[in-house]
Amino acid sequence: MKILIVGGTNFIGPSVVRQLIAMGHEVSVFHRGKTTINLQPDVHEILGVVYRRRHRSHLLEMKSKFRQLSPQVVVDMIVYNEQDALTLTNTFEGITQRVVVISSMDVYRAYDVLWGKESDVVPVPLTEDASLRQQLYPYQEMPSRLIAVPIDYEKILVERVVMASNLPGTIIRLPMVYGSRDVRHRLYSYLQRMDDKRPAIVLEDTIEDAILSKFR
Numbered sequence: 001m002k003i004l005i006v007g008g009t010n011f012i013g014p015s016v017v018r019q020l021i022a023m024g025h026e027v028s029v030f031h032r033g034k035t036t037i038n039l040q041p042d043v044h045e046i047l048g049v050v051y052r053r054r055h056r057s058h059l060l061e062m063k064s065k066f067r068q069l070s071p072q073v074v075v076d077m078i079v080y081n082e083q084d085a086l087t088l089t090n091t092f093e094g095i096t097q098r099v100v101v102i103s104s105m106d107v108y109r110a111y112d113v114l115w116g117k118e119s120d121v122v123p124v125p126l127t128e129d130a131s132l133r134q135q136l137y138p139y140q141e142m143p144s145r146l147i148a149v150p151i152d153y154e155k156i157l158v159e160r161v162v163m164a165s166n167l168p169g170t171i172i173r174l175p176m177v178y179g180s181r182d183v184r185h186r187l188y189s190y191l192q193r194m195d196d197k198r199p200a201i202v203l204e205d206t207i208e209d210a211i212l213s214k215f216r
């Protein structure tokens with residue numbers, strides 16, 4: 001199958017590319033060329049434009065190139081807000097047969113319970129039908145240095161746009177991911193202590209303390 005990946009050259013993307021190639025798919029990667037990585041020789045690379053501010057209008061501008069490529073599936077690794085999702089669906093309607101969008105576990109109401117924004121404890125394990133957060137824009141009040149996402153980040157709105165579009169869509173809600181290319185090292189303090197074979201790992205009182213402690 002012919003698959004186009006939007007993003008795909010930084011943290012999680014390269015693993016997705018590798019896996020798809022191993023499964024025998026024909027993979028193209030679209031990015032701006034700011035991130036450099038040795039892509040496998042059989043991966044086709046399409047470069048967009050580097051703007052001063054983060055936006056993705058070059059997707060629409062490159063529509064004819066994407067039409068020429070005519071991927072059966074587009075996997076978008078970097079849809080963060082409602083506008084990103086609209087740009088995705090407007091670009092690829094009539095070009096591809098399906099869009100796959102990477103969402104996050106932060107859409108669930110349990111995420112706000114974790115951050116202390118909601119008090120009713122949610123039964124676990126969560127299913128994909130578990131209730132969603134009631135407040136939008138989870139990172140709006142967080143200091144921007146803690147997050148590498150736009151202030152209007154909201155995967156709930158992303159999912160709504162994708163599922164309401166005429167294009168068949170698939171949403172993948174990832175949990176917190178770690179790995180060798182993760183620059184944020186959010187799980188480092190736990191993993192390091194496990195590697196050290198400590199008999200006990202003392203956890204911070206709240207997730208906020210746990211995250212803030214990495215930036216002190």
Ligand SMILES: NC(=O)c1ccc[n+]([C@@H]2O[C@H](COP(=O)([O-])OP(=O)(O)OC[C@H]3O[C@@H](n4cnc5c(N)ncnc54)[C@H](OP(=O)(O)O)[C@@H]3O)[C@@H](O)[C@H]2O)c1
Binds near residue numbers: 030034054
């Ligand atoms: N990490 C986690 O724990 C976690 C948890 C849940 C969900 N997620 C989701 O996973 C996804 C992140 O994937 P990732 O970690 O691989 O992303 P990433 O490391 O931030 O990589 C971003 C990729 O997108 C490209 N890019 C950035 N801006 C672009 C633009 N305007 N136009 C075209 N390409 C652009 C970058 O290449 P260039 O710089 O060369 O353009 C790079 O290939 C996100 O949707 C995130 O919400 C992550």
